[in-house]
Amino acid sequence: MLDERSKLLLKALVERYIEDGQPVGSRTLSRASGLDLSAATIRNVMADLEALGLIASPHTSAGRIPTAKGYRLFVDTMLTANREQLSPPQLIPDQPQKVIVNAAQLLSSLSQFVGVVMAPRRTSVFRHIEFLRLSEGRFLVIIVSPDGDVQNRVIFSETDFTQTQLVEVANFLNMHYVGMTMEQVRERLATEVDSLRGEIATLMLAAVNVSSEAFEQAQDEVVISGERNLLAVSDFSKNMGNLRRAFDLFEQKTQILRLLDISSQAEGVRIYIGGESQVVPFEELSVVSAPYEVDGQVVGTLGVIGPTRMPYDRMIHIVDITSRLVSNALSHHK
Template identity: 80%
Template sequence: MLDERAKLLLKALVERYISDGQPVGSRTLSRASGLELSPATIRNVMSDLEEMGLIVSPHTSAGRIPTVRGYRLFVDTMLTVQNSGLIAPELPAEQPQKVIANAAQLLSNMSQFVGVVMAPRRSSVFKHLEFVKLSERRVLVIIVSPQGDVQNRVIFTDVEFSSTQLLEASNFINAHYAGLDMEQVRDRMQQEVEQLRGEVASLMQAAVNVSAEVMTPAPQEQVIISGERNLLAVSDFSSDMSNLRRAFDLFEQKTQILRLLDFSSKAEGVRIYIGGESQVVPFEELSVVSAPYEVDGQVVGTLGVIGPTRMHYDKMIQIVDITSKLVSNALSHQR
């Protein structure tokens, strides 16, 4: 446990380091904290903070910088977010893909770091399904969601179906299964498969398989990233090419970012992930500030800012919070 004096000194040290990026010495800390303490007393407190793993002395410098644990304590217990009057441009109500692309760019522009947005989860509920014969054993499956999204896939059947059979199968499926999500459809099919006529059962199984594929897009379709090049201007990265390379590898793969955003969509409000704390953000040099966004009151995705651990967290929280509200409004009004 830290006493008030130690907390004030740690807070002043973190804020000073975030502002100028230089290790903070005892003399600088005395001025920054506003505490009337002797240099010897400050050195003793800094020594205690270092023993607790909250600050560290880089190389041979007399100053100290925060560790991941130091940043975490600062963010959780000392950070005060004051309304800075931040004004962000409205996001017009357009197609979801355009809205999230604009949001990623907005996050990047306002933060001067990297903006990331997880695309809205596609509904697994279908409103209408139709089979259209293309050739002997090729059938087009058309799936319409309650929101009006249309997905098409071509399937290859073991036997040839007539147009009449395909129409009957479409009518049967729409009458008995429309409005259910695909997991419910799969469960009911297993129970009712003996009552289903052969052609309906095989087409229904094909439709469920196609739907599962449609509802699970590739990672590159699920995450939109904007502003990676902004990291080139961040001294914490530009001075260390290996750090920069690792960061760009992370953005290229996308799967790890997707896992992080998916994880944080289960939390309420703005969340901060500081690098090195877990496998979710594996690099000590990176932090992520994220928040979920909603459509008509239901969480459908997550967005955030990725930047160096030495970032102005109070400002990033406001940027992410306001952007999540803008995205929620744009997507809800688009429908």
């Protein structure tokens, strides 16, 4: 446990480092903290904080910088969210994909870092299905979800079908299976397959399988905006290795999806500090995230990715506001 003096000095050090990115010396810390302490006393406190793993001394400087552990203590116990008056544009109720893209861009422009949004989780329910013959044994299946999202997939079949037969199959599916999940349709078809013509049943099963794949792939979608903003952050512009690793993370997306999936299980805004766990494996990056809802049910997550040295109070406010805007826009889209 830290005494009050140590907490005040750690808070001042973290805030000063976030502001200018330079290691903080005892003289600077004395002015920043506003405490009437001798330089020797401050050096002693800094030595204690370093022994606790809360700050570290870069080899090139006599000053100190926060560690991941120091940032975590600051975020959890010393941070007061900055409730500045932001006036972000409203997200207009629209197709879910448009709302997600606009939200990622909004997060990026407000934060000047990277905005990320995980697309809403969907149940694999379809509202309408159509088939289009492309060539012999090759067909396009068009699936429309209840929220208006459209997925297209190509089916290959050893049996060729006329467009009339494809319309017949689509009409049958639309008449008997609309509103069911793809899994429910698959189970029903398995029991009813004997009453259907063999080639028609085969086409239906193929359609259900590719439809399921389409919905599953949509689940994994994450929209990223503003990667180039990191070029203006000194923590990255001065170290091409750090920048390359960050861009590799954005390109692969798997790690981001895993992080956002974890975030969706938590309430409110969460902060993940780089280097403190495998959730964010890079010490140079931190993530501020929050889940968003549709009609009161959590369906996805969004957030800001930026340098560990980010103004967390402002980021909390930006992420919180945007999650509310997205929730409102998606809940009012019918």
